[in-house]
Amino acid sequence: EVQLVESGGGLVKPGGxxxxxxxxxxxxxxxxxxxxVRQAPGKGLEWVSSISSSSSYIYYADSVKGxxxxxxxxxxxxxxxxxxxxxxxxxxxxxxxxxxxxxxEYFDYWGQGTLVTVSS
Amino acid sequence: xxxxxxxxxxSGSPGQSITISCTGTSSDVGxxxxxxxxxxxxxxAPKLMIYDVNKRPSGVSNRFSGSKSGxxxxxxxxxxxxxxxxxxxxxxxxxxxxxxxxTGTKVTVL
Numbered sequence: 001e002v003q004l005v006e007s008g009g010g011l012v013k014p015g016g017x018x019x020x021x022x023x024x025x026x027x028x029x030x031x032x033x034x035x036x037v038r039q040a041p042g043k044g045l046e047w048v049s050s051i052s053s054s055s056s057y058i059y060y061a062d063s064v065k066g067x068x069x070x071x072x073x074x075x076x077x078x079x080x081x082x083x084x085x086x087x088x089x090x091x092x093x094x095x096x097x098x099x100x101x102x103x104x105e106y107f108d109y110w111g112q113g114t115l116v117t118v119s120s
Numbered sequence: 121x122x123x124x125x126x127x128x129x130x131s132g133s134p135g136q137s138i139t140i141s142c143t144g145t146s147s148d149v150g151x152x153x154x155x156x157x158x159x160x161x162x163x164x165a166p167k168l169m170i171y172d173v174n175k176r177p178s179g180v181s182n183r184f185s186g187s188k189s190g191x192x193x194x195x196x197x198x199x200x201x202x203x204x205x206x207x208x209x210x211x212x213x214x215x216x217x218x219x220x221x222x223t224g225t226k227v228t229v230l
Binding site for chain 1: 123158160172219220222224
């Protein structure tokens with residue numbers, strides 16, 4: 001069974017940093033591209049970042065470019081998101097999501113999310 | 121990277137059919153056959169309902185169907201049931217491994 005479990009969320013002050021983790025199991029993690037998607041309270045979904053299976057290709061939404069860094073450790077079946085210079089508008093539930101295998105582009109499995117609150 | 125446009129809410133009676141639209145541009149919806157739809161119940165993670173415009177994952181009811189015309193994609197739910205009451209989001213590939221989601225639609229079963 002595919003499982004994605006996020007952790008690392010919490011309360012952080014504006015300008016602060018936080019590192020999110022996503023532990024993957026039930027599939028060959030090193031074969032899949034992975035993503036972070038966030039959802040501000042009461043708002044819609046927003047794609048944040050993606051990383052290819054071997055970390056060769058990394059992309060960010062304009063809203064986080066230069067502040068967030070996505071990475072992965074295939075030996076540990078883990079995905080990470082380092083968030084720096086956090087702002088109030090970064091407050092959201094952050095989901096880890098797997099990009100489906102093959103010549104397609106969609107997210108077939110999602111974690112339950114971890115809440116990040118940026119507030120003084 | 122502007123969000124795709126969806127109606128804020130759509131409602132229908134049990135047994136009826138409803139359609140949710142998702143309007144983008146030629147750089148996203150119109151440029152790729154990679155539109156997907158997600159259902160989200162309150163406090164839960166999104167669940168994939170449709171991918172590649174009109175394909176249904178295993179386990180998803182055939183009451184859910186998708187289509188696309190030009191820059192607008194649509195999700196149709198037929199035979200509406202109480203359990204279909206949720207938020208629905210479209211998502212389109214936008215090139216270079218980037219994605220854009222829709223604004224979301226709250227479906228209410230009357």
